[in-house]
Amino acid sequence: MSTTLFTNARKVDAAGEVDGFWMLVDGDRITATGSTVEAPGRPPVAPPAGDPSGAGGAGRVPDATVDLAGARLTPGLVDLHVHGGGGASYDGDADEIARGLAVHRAHGTTRSLVSLVANPVARLRTSLEAIAELRTRDPLVLGAHLEGPFLSPARKGAHALEHLAEPTAETVHALLDAAPGTVRQVTLAPELPGGLEAVERLVAAGVVVAVGHTEADHDLAVAAFDRGASLVTHAFNAIAGIGHREPGPVVAAVSDDRVTIELILDGVHVHPEVVAMMFASAQGRVALVTDAMAAAGSADGDYLLGELAVTVAGGVATLAGTDTIAGSTLTQDAALRRAMDAARQGSVAAVTALTATPARAIGVDHEIGLLAPGHLADAVAWTDDWHVSRVWAAGRELVDGVAVRS
Structure with missing residues (x-):
């Protein structure tokens, strides 16, 4: 060599x-x-x-x-939560995923999970097989992140209601067995029937479980973290905020040193003052992610996120005809600049949130970050x-x- x-x-x-x-x-x-x-x-x-x-x-x-x-x-940047870029969606075949990855890599993201929205289990299995095939020729792909289907209908965000599912043992195993070793992270609403048991089942299989798209309160989030969940999917989005009488799941995460907290720093999802507060409150445990969809690195216009129509205007993605945010058009280099500028973080803290922290969250910090x-x-x-x-x-x-x- x-x-x-x-x-x-x-x-x-x-x-x-x-x-x-x-x-x-x-x-x-x-x-x-x-x-x-x-x-x-x-x-x-x-x-x-x-x-x-x-x-x-x-x-x-x-x-x-x-x-x-x-x-x-x-270090190369790491993204735990990204759905596409350059007009390509990660719900497609391996070649389409590769086109989206190239866009983000040009912006400094050398390693990433491939995130999938809620779809029928059979289609998710096909997508996981495509990701597994891609990984055989592209070791920069860290694996798959299932953002669906185990989400609360009341907090579904830009996920199709008809494709949500309860995390039964049968469904969990069907997804894990589609491409063994491919699923690295799963977002899950712990209040779903069998939710806490599913957290344990997934963690036992070596999967990182993220609490997200959930109606969980503070106590239920604590219970999920005690069962092994160790991540929060895009905090403050599709999850309760902070209340002075009901602190909610974000406070539960801040209070638990075992938990990493995803934030989308695109100027739309979370106010930079809130981001600054999270950096101060959970030092070394904030992982900046893009949650980018196909329009990242591409033009405004009409796109699909899974089966849902998305309109992108001024770089902001929303479900067509609504004001519901549908992912972002963010790249990680832009998130880094916003962390240092709008959120007033020093370069070491900002870089850490895009490198060592996400690497540690999925257990690969011995190799990257x-x-x-x-x-x-x-x-x-x-x-x-x-x-x-x-x-x-x-x-x-x-x-x-x-x-x-x-």
């Missing part, structure tokens, strides 16, 4: 900011990192240059060097105003979201 040395960067990740940062990539993984700039308790370290005694034990000159000329370098030895070589270089300049995934540069052939 070839080696690439990245030099002269300003690293920003959950571990902090480091000037003069360099990292050595061997194949798809980071093997060594360091900084040429001295800091308290950290002497400068020169990057490897063929000396067998050098950092990382590099015994040869790297095959390629990328001089970032002082640009910021972050940091620029550190042993981690997969996913990285994004940024312009001074935090727009994406270059993207690498698993050690390979992406151009327009597609890996460059080496």
Whole structure:
């Protein structure tokens, strides 16, 4: 495998900011990192240059060097909740999903789940099979997120009522068995018949359960978290807000260090002051997601979300003829900029919410989310105003979201 040395960067990740940062990539993984700039308790370290005694034990000159000329370098962004982009819906076949993924990758999202809206179980099984097939040729896909069908009819949002279902053991197993190992996350309303039992069943199968699209109150949310749920699907949307007498499920999540809280920071779903409050209240546990549908990275117009007609005007997606929000047109780089601007977060906190935190939420933080030895070589270089300049995934540069052939 070839080696690439990245030099002269300003690293920003959950571990902090480091000037003069360099990292050595061997194949798809980071093997060594360091900084040429001295800091308290950290002497400068020169990057490897063929000396067998050098950092990382590099015994040869790297095959390629990328001089970032002082640009910021972050881990690749991670999206736990996204339904499409570039006119492509993730409810389609593997090739259509790949087209949508390329759009988001061009905006810095190197790893993502593929989110599915409520559909008949048979159709969901077909979609899961398509995602499993795609994963055999695209390891950047982390798996599937079933946002439906286990949702409250009263909080269905942009999901077809007729396709909602109760989380019976039979239905849960039918979905998990469609493509074993593909389902990584399930959104579930715990008040549904058998809901708490389903939480335990899914968690036992290695699936991350998110409380969402639910009428659950504070106490029921606490019960779901105690049964193993560890995520909240797009907090404040399709879920009760915070009340002074009934604190609701969001407060239950904030109070529980085991729980990660999704937020959609597009300027529409949640006010940035509320986002700032959540960053302060649940430090290190906010995961920014897009909940993007097919119009992300595309033009205003008419689209489908599952079987539902969606109108996009001014970048805001709503169910046709209503004011019900139907996902977003957000990309993760825009969410990062809003976190630092409108929500007044520092760069480390903002980057963490798009990298290490979502990676930890689904148990892959040992491989992605940091620029550190042993981690997969996913990285994004940024312009001074935090727009994406270059993207690498698993050690390979992406151009327009597609890996460059080496």
